[in-house]
């Protein structure tokens with residue numbers, strides 16, 4: 001038996017070979033080499049459902065879930081979240097840009113769904129300037145930088161600016177930017193703990209793109225630092241939907257670090273996007289587990305092809321999924337591509353909400 005994402009004696013996607021998939025959700029769980037998650041069933045060329053497919057959840061992974069709108073990405077992310085929730089010793093955290101994962105609060109997951117708040121000092125002074133679109137070399141940017149270096153809270157930063165020995169225009173400009181940050185209503189407070197291992201959904205619906213990036217950055221950094229500092233025995237898994245909006249913003253450095261260095265301290269990242277071409281190439285090339293739903297745009301297909309060996313590229317073209325929930329699963333551990341029908345959700349799917357588009361804000365529907 002092989003498990004997708006599992007190298008010999010370690011971790012990946014696999015099948016238990018019994019050919020049945022109905023009513024077997026309880027057979028996720030653990031095999032002789034550690035925890036596995038039930039992803040779905042192989043789909044044979046004659047369209048019949050084949051053996052169940054499991055993915056390795058025992059070791060850290062950098063996973064990518066891609067597909068055009070309506071192809072099943074969020075649904076698959078939800079399936080992975082359900083499976084992660086079942087594994088002891090894992091702390092799953094979901095950055096939910098559109099409020100599509102609040103349904104994970106239902107049984108059997110019972111996730112904690114929160115409007116995220118982060119500490120102001122979770123962002124370094126430089127990041128504060130980036131967040132507010134201020135040049136750190138400019139007068140207002142330099143003042144915000146000093147405020148962020150001196151204070152631990154947003155109120156403290158505002159007080160620092162108000163009392164600073166700086167020209168009135170500089171103080172006003174810095175203060176206006178900090179007022180905007182206060183209006184976002186995400187600064188002040190803590191992210192929920194990792195230590196209890198509860199599945200946590202950071203519901204960012206209605207949160208602008210800039211503060212959502214700040215939340216994602218803080219969450220990614222916390223997962224990483226908590227492992228480095230020995231702050232948690234649990235292995236954090238960060239799941240991010242609409243990942244192109246996060247890899248394109250303030251969250252990018254933190255996400256990149258998880259991709260390139262997260263596995264060593266035991267932090268996993270699952271990034272889902274309808275636009276793999278908008279991700280940095282490293283996000284595609286570093287992924288050791290790829291779930292590819294239907295992609296229609298040439299750029300997006302090419303982004304996926306470019307990072308894989310020639311043998312896989314041909315498979316992508318020949319076996320591109322055609323219906324929602326169907327996916328090609330790339331297992332780097334075995335260099336194989338599997339055609340999989342992702343299983344049905346145990347919790348309700350909440351993905352029929354408006355989607356994120358453009359530079360900022362939200363828009364309804366679209367493909």
Ligand SMILES: Nc1ncnc2c1ncn2[C@@H]1O[C@H](COP(=O)(O)OP(=O)(O)OP(=O)(O)O)[C@@H](O)[C@H]1O
Pocket residue numbers: 067068069070071072073074075076274324325326341342343344345349351352355
């Ligand atoms: N594995 C599956 N089993 C059954 N139905 C599925 C499956 N995956 C997707 N679907 C169906 O397809 C619909 C679209 O899936 P989903 O919302 O995940 O798309 P998406 O790729 O995330 O699209 P968007 O980018 O708009 O969020 C779901 O509402 C559901 O009805």
